[in-house]
Amino acid sequence: MHAPTASVCSLTVLAWRLGALPLPDLWWRYIELGGNCRQLPVAAYLAGTATWPDPEHNVLAHALNEALWEVGCPSLAPYRGHVDLEPEPPAQLPLDLPVKRPERP
Template identity: 40%
Template sequence: MSQQEQQRRTCDAFRSTALSTYELWLRYFSLGGNAGEEEVDAYLYSSLLLPAFERDMLALAVNEYIADQPPPPRAPYSGRKGPPAV
């Protein structure tokens, strides 16, 4: 995957969350990321490319946040035997 594709997909994943840039940066930094908050912000807005390790740590921070979120509510069935046949 190209650097730009990884950046685009990480940014898309980040934008699907309720995280602020600062909150993401804190998560990323606590995992061992080395870029400053301003660099992370620039990366998220496609103004800066980061080295592979930093990109991967940022992706990890976003993915861990997403994995920690409760699943969205699901619509219940009536209680018959399983979902309706389609």
């Protein structure tokens, strides 16, 4: 099954411009976060001439949002698809386990 693909949205491009990251710097950040595309496809995507699957877009969006955080701006590049950014609740221990008292020696 293939992930859905789409063109870049204007908020993603705006996040790139506001973060003022040169393309090579953005590409390195994207790669460090697990992105799989080379620099030329990143440029094509940001120029609006290529479509990307949601997972690749989300890695790029996160790299852009991190750059914005570093200059004191909020996240702007949107994530696509189902992205659960909320922490998982802590595991609950069952409360109905039998408790065995220790035997006296």
